[in-house]
Amino acid sequence: MTPLSHYLIFSGVLFSIGLTGAIIRRNILVVFMCLELMLTAANVALVGFSRAQGLEGVPVYDAQVMVLFIMAIAAAEVAVGLALIVAMFRARRGVESSSLTSLKD
Amino acid sequence: MSTSYLISASYTWGQFTPVFFLAGLAILLLLADAFLSRLSKQAFPLIAAIGCFLATCGMVTGPWKNPYGMLAAGSAALCLLLAFDYRTVVHASVAGGDREEGSGELSILMLLATAGVVALTRARDLIMLFVSLETITLSSYALAGYFRRNRGSVEAGVKYLVLGAVSTGILVMGIAWFFGTTGTFALTTRFEQAALSNPYLCIGFLLSLALLFVGIFFKAGAVPMHTWIPDVYQGSPTPVSAFLAVVSKLAGFAALVLLTLPLAEMHRISAGMLKPVMFALSIVTIATLLVGNLGAIPQQNIKRLLGYSSIGQAGFILVFFTGLRSSLRVDTLFYLLAYGLATLPLFFVIGQLRMQRGNETISIFRGLGKTNPRIAFLTAVCLASLAGVPLTAGFLAKLTSFRSALMSTMPGAPITSALMVVMVICATAGFYYYFKVLRVMYWEEPPEDDLKVHFSALSTGVLSLCVLGILVLGVCPMLF
Incomplete structure (x- = not known):
């Protein structure tokens, strides 16, 4: 059986890629994909923990329910987020975060 | 398990x-x-x-x-x-x-x-906390970008979306590690203490606490996640800015209280176990106070100024959390009440002035003391309460915050002394930037052709009621 640490390392790597991408990429669509990657990383960790906490091969289902909640909310976030990105594209013909400069003192 | x-x-x-x-x-x-x-x-x-x-x-x-x-x-x-x-x-x-x-x-x-x-x-567990927090966040994304033909509003929406989604990712990771180390999503002292006293789980549990706090600091507007506040308050429609400044901030602090109360209980049972948490919270508090209050000084846009002011006020609320005392629930509520009573009416005034004088700089308050003396007085009381002038609710709230820092369980520690010094500096800075608006209202000569600003009965009524609340709470806080 694969030990828990492998899942945690995988989830940590996914999370770091997502966080780094969200900070350094300029295209809002790519940033958004990186954000989804962060949520996926947490899901991997949750499922891994749910298996590891279980007794006699039965996982603790609380964590898997949480994964379903996270997926549902991630889907809602994508719906709202893509709508905002479309509005942004209409307003300024581009989705680069470097063009977001109209709000300053 | x-x-x-x-x-x-x-x-x-x-x-x-x-x-x-x-x-x-x-x-x-x-x-x-x-x-x-x-x-x-x-x-x-x-x-x-x-x-x-x-x-x-x-x-x-x-x-x-x-x-x-x-x-x-x-x-x-x-x-x-x-x-x-x-x-x-x-x-x-x-x-x-x-x-x-x-x-x-x-x-x-x-x-x-x-x-x-x-x-x-x-909420009493992290699943409920996460789902309700996301209900607020998802609605707020759409609210911030509501004026979809307006460049500022769309920009505010996108900025809020990106930073909000980062904080969601961090929060969810914290929840996963919380589950991994305690075996439950419930926020109970017993399981958290078990995780903390186990040398294998201790690091993982502290990591999960750090991630959870950072994820929630986004809503409360504390330092690592504060960068969205000035931009989003400036760009959003004014009612939405008011909503984010008061209701959404209250949600952040309610979540922080839920997260901190089991820790406070643990701290009461065995002091010393949570030293690293208290130290980290003190650092965050100091940084929040400095960024909010010093950042507000050069601002010219009034909504941006209120944004920095809300970061600064969040710093004073965070002081309650640094001591990990169980009175933090009541203290935070009183501070939020004083803050809301003073901030909401200011947004009513800004809304009307913005419509009739056409921009959002501090200069829209010019000559209000001459043209609308009554409104100017009510606005002045709100600003005084935010700055912390005696006889207002804001003064008592700040006083509680100072007392909480004094009675901190780490007396004499360098970090506590540093916190006290920073609080004094920041309270003084508050007087400067809130009274800048006051000066524009009373001491700046308006142009000859300036018209009297029309305030609807609704905004005058809300303004009067809130000011009444500020003064009543400031004179006899036992009513609270």
Whole structure:
């Protein structure tokens, strides 16, 4: 059986890629994909923990329910987020975060 | 591990009645928006405000008693009244001209977010906390970018979306590690203590706490996650800025209280175990105070100024958390009440001035002392309360914050002394930037052709009531 640490390392790597991408990429669509990657990383960790906490091969289902909640909310976030990105594209013909400069003192 | 099932099943349907009421009203209004095309869109904010007000009354005493939820629903009612007061701009910015279509959802989204806040105040485990927090966040994304033809509003929406989603990712990772180290999602002292005293799990548990705090600091507006505040307050529609400044911030602090109370209990049982947590919270508090109060000094845009001011005030609230004392629940509530009473009326004034004087710089307050002496006086009381002048609620709130720092459980530690010094500096800076607005109102000569600003009876009434509340709480706080 694969030990828990492998899942945690995988989830940590996914999370770091997502966080780094969200900070350094300029295209809002790519940033958004990186954000989804962060949520996926947490899901991997949750499922891994749910298996590891279980007794006699039965996982603790609380964590898997949480994964379903996270997926549902991630889907809602994508719906709202893509709508905002479309509005942004209409307003300024581009989705680069470097063009977001109209709000300053 | 199997006991976790017992703990997570401690909710009853009844205690969520106010939430169902608010969410049900939102759905009814959504249906009315789609099918009752003859119903004027002006009625939407009014109906929603009445619904929030009823929910507030319902949570005063009895089975639904919930002080945080009450404050949230009451503030949301005022934000909805502000949306009604501001309706000409809403109509013009959404559909263009005098047409009203598409402006009903503003009230509906605010109602849904308020339902999220009330649910959050009732949460006892991380699943509930996460779902209700995301209900607020998702509604707020759409609210911030509501004026979709306006560049500023869309930009505010996108910035809020990106930073909000980062904080969601961090929060979710924290929840995963919390589950991994404690074996439950419930926020209970027993399991957290077990995790902390186990040398294998201790690091993982502290990591999960750090991630959870950072994820929630986004809502509360504390330092690592504060960068969105000035931009989003400036770009969002004014009623939405008010909502984010008061209701959404209250949600952040309610979540922080939920997260911190088990830690405070643990700290009471065995002091010293949580030294690293207290140290980290003190660092965050100092940074928040400095960024908010010093950042506010050079601001010229009034909504941006209020954004930095809200970061600064969040710093003073965070002081309650650094000591990990169980009185933090009440202290935070009082501070948030004082803050809300002073901030909401300022947004009413800004809304009216913005409509009639055309921009959002501090100079729109020019000569208000001559043209509208009564409004100028009421505004001055609000600003004085935010700065912390005696005889106002803001003074007592700041006093509690200072006393909490003095009575901190780490007396004499360098970090506590540093915190005290920073608090004094920041309170002084507050006097400077709030009174900058006061100076513009009373000492700046208005141009000859400046007209008297017309304030609707609604905004004057709300302003007077809030100022009355500030003064009554400031003179006899035992009423609280």
